[in-house]
Amino acid sequence: MPLTITGLTKTYSNGVQALKGLNLTVGNNMFGLLGPNGAGKSTLMRTIATLQEPDAGEIWLDGINVVKQKETVRRLLGYLPQEFGVYPKISALDMLNHLAVMKGITSSGERKSMVEALLQQTNLWDARKKALSTYSGGMKQRFGIAQALLANPKLIIVDEPTAGLDPVERHRFLNLLSAIGRDVIVILSTHIVEDVRELCNRMAIISNGQVVLEGAPSEALETLASRIWSKLVTDESELEAIEAQMQIVSVQLLGGAHEVRVYAESDPGNGFRPVDANLEDVYFLKIESGATTAKIN
Template structure:
């Protein structure tokens, strides 16, 4: 579904992403981890077509992100770290706008998609409220809803449970797991327990390079008896010292 081949992104003399390569298959929930400034968000922005790579290649469902940007964006649902929305719109108005912008023009289909994501993201009680008057948790749910309203084949979610309480986090995790059967999902998070809870692969990137690409079980086995947080710190601290 997604192939990343030696992606590089330079900002002047700073190399933010340095030869990153990996593949994501249908059914994968990939935990994409790394310290702040490691290159995670830059990599995801290149995959989604929001940034142009300095070199290397990324494809989504066989379409090159640089040569076929529209086809790629049609197949991706993206939740950025700070999910943008029009604060003066109600939830229903905003999601309707996103559906139409995604090319869903049939009114019955728009209504059906809207009803589906409102239920999935537990937004029924706030659907007629303006986004500026929502709590951070509800705004985050609106962000997830806009990412899935067009039923994309690939989901790229940057901190999808940020600002949610434990019950809300559980609901979002269940939703991600339910969708993974027929999608490829990239989940960037600082909450390492989410990797154990729902991911079947983990990639750690630091200083723009991939350090780890394996199952969560193999990752934890690197340091028997340690928590996943401790293994993460051990790997990334070694990389800093190196």
């Protein structure tokens, strides 16, 4: 069931152009959508989820016009937005039952079976009768996935799902997403590169409302083979000289020194050593390059 996006454009009333003729094709399984804050990811997700209208462009889901056939799409859609609100005094069990009714699951037996299975799947069964206001951040995100999975959706959208989670909850949540993504389209929109590296076999990077890279993470890494170099720098003046002379990929603190990673076609000398490229290198370079689109087949 492919999702095809063509020429999608959106400008808000304040003049901000969030999407600029964006084109993207998403197939089954986990698809990672990377980009910095303000890149247009959330605008794209809300548009796919039928929560707002584009100014121009088309979105098709397995022959369904997403822009014009909203009700049909909503029956096939599960959505976990970045800001997910819940009624604080209601239990997870009661809330899922309520949402299931709203999604058209009128059979009490079918509804009971589905809700109980989802609470088990998201590891919330023991806390099913507790008020949602008592849930931790990770538990609320897992509840968000449970409600997104109601009625067996064919397309699931999750927007920045691991932001703010501690390492244990993040790992648990990613394992849950991975299990879900085997049978349906799951779009994971995030600015956390590590989430995409761990989960997704296809990805796109968005910058300034446009796709600047689309393809498999492994193939994106191959484009940087033998072109990433690293050096530990402790002197600020040396760091400034490197920044002036070389194409910096990233600079981060490591043991009190700066680990400087640069892009170079050949050995830049000056004490730099070759290192394996990682997905963060791809991400930083494509964000820096901006509007130059690269598609990796």
